[in-house]
Amino acid sequence: MRTARRRPGVIVAVLVGIIGLIGAGTALANSPAAAQFAEQPLVYGTPCTVTAKACVDLDSRQSWLLQDGKIISGPVPVATGGPGHETPVGHSLRVYRKEQLHTSSEYRLTNGEGAPMPWATFFEDGGIAFHEGRTDTPSGGCVRLSRDNAIAWYNHLQIGDQVQVVRATQVHADRGLAPPPPPKQW
Known part of the structure; x- marks a missing residue:
């Protein structure tokens, strides 16, 4: 029986990518245009x-x-x-x-x-x-x-x-x- 080999480098890369996407979404949500949009009726x-x-x-x-x-x-x-x-x-x-x-x-x-x-x-x-x-x-x-x-x-x-x-x-x-x-x- 063959056991799965863990690939920490791949896991770390995926996590870094996810964190980067979350940060980009937060940056877009906190942009001046988004803030102005939220303040306007x-x-x-x-x-x-x-x-x-x-x-x-x-x-x-x-x-x-x-x-x-x-x-x-x-x-x-x-x-x-x-x-x-x-x-x-x-x-x-x-x-x-x-x-x-x-x-x-x-x-x-x-x-x-x-x-x-x-x-x-x-x-x-x-x-x-x-x-x-x-x-x-x-x-x-x-x-x-x-x-x-x-x-x-x-x-x-x-x-x-x-x-x-x-x-x-x-x-x-x-x-x-x-x-x-x-x-x-x-």
């Missing part, structure tokens, strides 16, 4: 604060346009990133570029051309944007909207405007609020 009916101009809830896959702490459009259905291509969470993302007829340099059509991303409003590094597209399947990380909604988001959001991408279940838990309705399934 939420816009009624959304999981985002009064400082946001656009709100995305990854749990319900919905988005809102906001102005002066009030909803001016939404909730509307959106597609967000699927496994391995998750839409990044952020409390103080900013619109940094807009392109009405953008094409992706990462995703290609079957003919080799870049996938269309009309009405693109970029708010996160790596080409993450609101743009027109299907809302019934996961995206590559962007927030896809119907054509009319993509145009409305494009027209409303200006360079420098704050975008918040959150998980309502986490926001509610962090604030001691009743949980939101259960997330939709794909």
